[in-house]
Amino acid sequence: MTDTRHVRQTFHRAQGLELRSTWQSTQAYKRHCHPQLSIGAIVEGQTCCVCHDREYILNPGDLIVIPANVPHSCNPVDGQPRSYHMLYIDTDLPLALQVIRNPDLFAHYLDVIETMSPASVETLLSALPRCADNADALRSTSQQVQEAFLSDLTSPPSLDELAQRFSLRKETLIRTFRQDTGLTPGSFLNVSRVEYAKARLRAGDAIADVGYQSGFADQSHFHKTFVSYTAATPRQYATGRSISDNK
Known part of the structure; x- marks a missing residue:
């Protein structure tokens, strides 16, 4: 396994946005969550995302939307390298956990991460299904x-x-x-x-x-x-x- 410090990856930040781009990585994550909505795009290889105890196998061209504060892990399949983008967005929009296999939306996503403009992000978000806010309150x-x-x-x-x-x-x-x-x-x-x-x-x-x-x-x-x-x-x-x- 390649040492993490030698994995090619970049972080680009704009107001309310953060983009992570990682290339040919076999590094795994522990189960975690973050306060932002995140939208991931698989560019090469495969990723296994586990969320709400359900497993999703993601392939090149797939997008996954993960709501804020939802625990998940996104790890390589069979230890093989994969390349991906993760866009973290500060937003209160109640978007559903979903895997999207739509070439037009994937192309739109790639345009968004090229410009990192709030207007293009809003256009992307407007194309995604909303969900009812039915999360149970913590005891x-x-x-x-x-x-x-x-x-x-x-x-x-x-x-x-x-x-x-x-x-x-x-x-x-x-x-x-x-x-x-x-x-x-x-x-x-x-x-x-x-x-x-x-x-x-x-x-x-x-x-x-x-x-x-x-x-x-x-x-x-x-x-x-x-x-x-x-x-x-x-x-x-x-x-x-x-x-x-x-x-």
Whole structure:
């Protein structure tokens, strides 16, 4: 498997938009979510996307729409390399999880990522089906666990402390949280730390500082966790180009 730092990938940002383009990568992601709507396009190879416990095999020319905050993983099939674009969009539009196999929309998507113009993105979004907002509200316990983690990423309460606070067995707390969010509390905390780190890197903070700001014990832990949830290194994300592109 190619080391992540040698994978050719770029990040391009515009207001309310972020585009990730990755080429010939065999890197896998852990199950994660992000606060933006994302639309992925497969250019080469195959990707297996697992979302809502359903598996989708995506081929070149396929688009997948993943609503904000929906846990998912998108990984190579049989360890073979694949190339893809992921467009992250800040929007409140209630779009459905969907796989789109439409050559015209795929071509439109490629035009959008060339220009990264808000007007072209709006045109793309207007062509996608909406969905009813029927997501179940989190139970109070799960909501309070999220709030406890997000309020202090550097020193969050332990699961034992939270279980005692809610008069629950730790196993019950974990099971309830996973049923409500699709993630374990530990995964939610890691994803939240990585998302915070991404925000600080986009703001231009030094990589050495961001790891500690985000609650990681050391740079090694920060690097390993960031890669496992993003399939990119912090430096690739911060600079928008991989090390191999710097030659």
